[in-house]
Amino acid sequence: MTIAQVFKEENLRDDLKYYFMSPCEKYRARRHIPWKLVVQILKIVMITTQLILFGLSNQLVVSYKEENMMALKNLFLKDYSGVDEDDYSVAVYTQQRVYDSLFYVLDQYSQLGRLSVGPLSYGEDEHGDVLPLIICKQYYKRSSVEPSNEAYDIDAQLETGETFTHCLGVLLSILPLNSSFFDLDFYRLVDMKITFQLNGINLQTVRSRELPDCYSFYITITFDNQCHSGKVKIFLDIDAQSCPCQDWKISGTAQKNTHYLLVFDSFVIAVCLTSAVLCSRSIVLAVRLLQRFSRFFHENYSRKVGEDDQNEFLNGWYVLVIVSDLLAIIGSILKMEIQAKSLTNYDVCSIFLGTSTLLVWVGVIRYLGYFQKYNVLILTMKAAFPKVLRFCCCAGMIYLGYTFCGWIVLGPYHEKFEGLSRVAECLFSLLNGDDMFTTFAQLKDKNTLVWLFSRAYLYSFISLFVYMVLSLFIALITDAYETIKRFQRDGFPLTDLQKFLRDLLTPCCYSKTPYLSKLPCFLLIPFL
Numbered sequence: 001m002t003i004a005q006v007f008k009e010e011n012l013r014d015d016l017k018y019y020f021m022s023p024c025e026k027y028r029a030r031r032h033i034p035w036k037l038v039v040q041i042l043k044i045v046m047i048t049t050q051l052i053l054f055g056l057s058n059q060l061v062v063s064y065k066e067e068n069m070m071a072l073k074n075l076f077l078k079d080y081s082g083v084d085e086d087d088y089s090v091a092v093y094t095q096q097r098v099y100d101s102l103f104y105v106l107d108q109y110s111q112l113g114r115l116s117v118g119p120l121s122y123g124e125d126e127h128g129d130v131l132p133l134i135i136c137k138q139y140y141k142r143s144s145v146e147p148s149n150e151a152y153d154i155d156a157q158l159e160t161g162e163t164f165t166h167c168l169g170v171l172l173s174i175l176p177l178n179s180s181f182f183d184l185d186f187y188r189l190v191d192m193k194i195t196f197q198l199n200g201i202n203l204q205t206v207r208s209r210e211l212p213d214c215y216s217f218y219i220t221i222t223f224d225n226q227c228h229s230g231k232v233k234i235f236l237d238i239d240a241q242s243c244p245c246q247d248w249k250i251s252g253t254a255q256k257n258t259h260y261l262l263v264f265d266s267f268v269i270a271v272c273l274t275s276a277v278l279c280s281r282s283i284v285l286a287v288r289l290l291q292r293f294s295r296f297f298h299e300n301y302s303r304k305v306g307e308d309d310q311n312e313f314l315n316g317w318y319v320l321v322i323v324s325d326l327l328a329i330i331g332s333i334l335k336m337e338i339q340a341k342s343l344t345n346y347d348v349c350s351i352f353l354g355t356s357t358l359l360v361w362v363g364v365i366r367y368l369g370y371f372q373k374y375n376v377l378i379l380t381m382k383a384a385f386p387k388v389l390r391f392c393c394c395a396g397m398i399y400l401g402y403t404f405c406g407w408i409v410l411g412p413y414h415e416k417f418e419g420l421s422r423v424a425e426c427l428f429s430l431l432n433g434d435d436m437f438t439t440f441a442q443l444k445d446k447n448t449l450v451w452l453f454s455r456a457y458l459y460s461f462i463s464l465f466v467y468m469v470l471s472l473f474i475a476l477i478t479d480a481y482e483t484i485k486r487f488q489r490d491g492f493p494l495t496d497l498q499k500f501l502r503d504l505l506t507p508c509c510y511s512k513t514p515y516l517s518k519l520p521c522f523l524l525i526p527f528l
Contacts, residue, residue: 012296013500019289020312023367036282037367039275040321044360046268047328051357053261054335057210058346064202065240068217071118072198073236076221078104086415088224088233095186098223098232102182105194105221106170109133112198123197123216132169133196135181139166139188158190192223201245211258211341214245242344258339265332265339272332276325279318286313293497309497317366324359327352376484384480391476395469402427402461410454413444430458431465 018026023034073080077090078101085091092098112120123131139159159166168181184192198217205212218239225232290313294305331352337343369375403423410417416426416439429435440458445451 009296009300012292015289016293016497016500019286036275036278039271039278040360040363040367043268043271043275043325043328044364046264046271047353047357047360050265050268050332050335051353054350054353057205058350060205061202061213061242061346064204064215065238068118068200068215068240069236069238071116072217072219072238075112075115076105076108076219077101077234077236088235090234092232092234093230095184098184098186099182101234102192102194102223106133109196118200119203120198120200120217123199130171131197132171133194134167134169135192135194136167137184137192138190139185140190186225187228189225191225194221195219202242210339212245213242213341213344216241216243244341244344261339262336265336269329269332272325272328276322276329279321279325283315283318286315286318289313297500305497312497317363320359321363324356324363327356327359331356376481376488379484380477380481383484384477387476387480388473391473395465395473398464398469399424399427402457406457409450410443410457413447413450414439414442414454416442427461427465430462431470433466436462 018029021029023037026032027034070082073089074082080090090101092101108115112122125131141157141159196219198219200215200217202213202215218241220235220237220239222235222237223232224235290305290310293309293313297303297305331349334343334345334349334352338346338349343349365378369378403420406417406427407420407423411419411423415422417423426435426439430439440455443451443454
């Protein structure tokens with residue numbers, strides 16, 4: 001080899017070795033400050049602080065909506081016990097109780113200002129007039145039922161509330177309680193909806209030194225008679241939409257505190273942008289280094305670089321950091337808009353901020369991976385993941401079979417099997433040993449055949465998944481862990497990249513490059 005080729009090979013080895021160093025070793029080798037590490041530490045502190053501040057504010061918003069829901073149910077639903085019954089709030093069983101509940105809503109609505117202890121008022125249109133309360137009925141077009149003769153004549157098409165005859169607007173000044181509109185034909189009645197709008201202000205945010213939000217509550221009270229079983233279910237649903245208050249004045253530190261939070265969020269965005277740029281730069285440098293190594297390997301060894309060696313250059317941690325940075329930037333922008341009262345969607349913002357914080361803390365594992373005693377989790381997950389994924393695909397087919405079977409057979413008799421999602425959640429709880437006795441005991445034993453089937457179903461699922469599937473799942477991870485421990489004790493299998501680097505190391509650790517002559521005589525991190 002010529003002197004130029006020797007120097008090229010030596011330079012490539014030095015660059016490769018430097019690339020696989022930890023931040024501290026890079027600093028000792030070339031005195032380069034590990035800016036990515038500094039930025040990541042700063043980002044963890046700032047994003048976590050930002051998340052905590054936003055979480056406290058979001059809790060106030062959620063608690064305000066939930067407490068208003070409870071207050072309105074107690075205010076408008078007659079004989080509401082404070083606890084919903086299954087998926088509805090109140091049930092009535094006589095015609096008189098239906099009329100009583102209907103007129104109770106109208107009476108309470110007319111006295112809202114005198115009854116409510118919260119800052120609630122009637123919804124108004126753009127002219128300042130109070131919006132009417134709307135009552136709409138839904139009937140079968142024709143229905144004649146004679147249970148004594150076991151005869152019926154019914155037209156399944158519905159008469160909706162789009163016509164004037166089936167909808168009634170009620171103003172505060174006029175309550176038409178004697179109108180013929182309220183003469184209900186219960187054999188034809190499918191449901192009846194009462195809708196109205198209320199406005200409120202969330203004043204509790206002032207305690208956390210934030211500006212209050214104004215809310216519009218779109219309330220729907222439904223009398224559900226679809227089953228025609230003699231039981232009318234009453235629901236109360238609220239669609240709470242927050243909006244900036246039009247005319248407000250506040251004294252104290254709330255406005256000043258908002259400005260400080262906006263400045264802090266701006267710093268978070270700047271740090272995340274810096275982190276994303278540094279990681280993108282590292283990915284570009286890694287690709288260039290891979291191209292250099294591939295050309296050298298092809299020219300001198302006449303073969304291509306293996307897939308495992310290529311994966312060493314394509315660092316997935318950098319991609320994870322970039323994704324977390326983008327999510328944090330989007331979440332921070334949304335948070336700034338919310339604090340400035342330009343946006344009010346707390347849920348979307350919390351998803352972005354929560355996911356970014358999760359990925360940021362997961363990214364910390366990368367730096368622990370530089371220490372052999374701390375990187376067991378990463379190496380075990382990397383080794384076990386392909387086998388676990390294939391195993392879960394096979395076990396998932398059996399799990400889906402049990403899910404569909406439990407839903408169709410046990411759904412009408414057991415509340416935990418009423419929907420596909422609930423069945424999947426119930427089986428997952430059984431898989432982890434939760435609520436086993438409760439699941440067995442809650443099944444209604446009115447149908448002997450279904451009761452016997454449920455026992456065979458539950459016993460077979462628990463025996464198969466708890467004692468066999470779960471044990472095999474743990475065995476796969478344990479086997480990967482034992483393999484990693486053996487490799488850490490006896491040495492990992494060497495790839496072409498690692499052989500190339502170790503051929504450079506001599507017993508005296510001599511290197512023609514001065515800053516590498518003081519490095520320890522081992523490859524820094526053995527990769528799978």
